[in-house]
Amino acid sequence: MVTFSNVEAALDQLNQKTPALLASSLLIGGWCALIYYRALAKAENPDFPAPVPESAERLQSNDLDFTNVWSGDFFDALPDFVVYPPKGSPYLEIKGIRLGFAQAPEALDPEEAFKKSRKLRTQAGTKFAILDPVRLYRGKLALMQKGRGKANDPFHLQIAATYARFELAEGIKKHSIKPTESTKRRVENLKAEMKALAPELLKK
Amino acid sequence: MSESSKETQDALDRADKEAWREREGWASPEEAELTLSGKDGANFEFIEAD
Numbered sequence A: 001m002v003t004f005s006n007v008e009a010a011l012d013q014l015n016q017k018t019p020a021l022l023a024s025s026l027l028i029g030g031w032c033a034l035i036y037y038r039a040l041a042k043a044e045n046p047d048f049p050a051p052v053p054e055s056a057e058r059l060q061s062n063d064l065d066f067t068n069v070w071s072g073d074f075f076d077a078l079p080d081f082v083v084y085p086p087k088g089s090p091y092l093e094i095k096g097i098r099l100g101f102a103q104a105p106e107a108l109d110p111e112e113a114f115k116k117s118r119k120l121r122t123q124a125g126t127k128f129a130i131l132d133p134v135r136l137y138r139g140k141l142a143l144m145q146k147g148r149g150k151a152n153d154p155f156h157l158q159i160a161a162t163y164a165r166f167e168l169a170e171g172i173k174k175h176s177i178k179p180t181e182s183t184k185r186r187v188e189n190l191k192a193e194m195k196a197l198a199p200e201l202l203k204k
Numbered sequence B: 001m002s003e004s005s006k007e008t009q010d011a012l013d014r015a016d017k018e019a020w021r022e023r024e025g026w027a028s029p030e031e032a033e034l035t036l037s038g039k040d041g042a043n044f045e046f047i048e049a050d
Helices: A004-017 A019-023 A030-043 A071-077 A110-115 A133-145 A153-177 A181-197 B003-025 B029-037
Strands: A026-028 A063-067 A091-094 A097-101 A118-121 A127-130
Touching: A004 A019, A004 A030, A004 A091, A004 A097, A004 A127, A019 A071, A026 A030, A026 A110, A030 A127, A030 A133, A030 A153, A030 B029, A063 B003, A071 A097, A091 B003, A097 B003, A133 A153, A133 A181, A153 A181
Parallel strands: A026 A127, A063 A097
Antiparallel strands: A026 A063, A091 A097, A118 A127
């Protein structure tokens, strides 16, 4: 069985085995959306409710996708985790999760996206970076518009849009309660990113 | 590696992974429910940005 706990365990193991590579990796794809989903569900904000999936079928895949790193470096660093399937190419698997790598992800500059990423930590203290919600939204939208979307993409798109708006609203609230240069800059940065990359998210 | 080489490599990797996913990669509805409900014990903490 593969759930979020496998993802957490996989990240912890990556941190143990190859911390430098994990530190420069950016998690992209559906699991970012599911992390944002959990954050929305936890916040229980009635203005930004966690979206409800149309179906539980194909809601999550058992693979984690990274960018801003070279897949060959991971294969070299983790030889014991290479799986040689009877069909298809060898791949890396940790804690039941297949690792995938994109060198040129859709609608995304990996280096810039890494700088703008959201940083998280697992319960064991592993730090990792995930794609910010605005770029996640843009990437999913681009895939869907090109006809390369998957069944769960509309759900992931809705999560990314909701979380981006929630994050901005939280930033504005924090700034209004205790205004500092830092809170002001954060709100300005969030607004600027949305305006530049997905201005439709700023509309009601 | 050039941008076009990266895109070609990505396309090959994507095709391979899609085929794998079709064979065995999708979680069951029960697994997805555990993920969404937060009852699987996993927890990620956001690190506050500047």
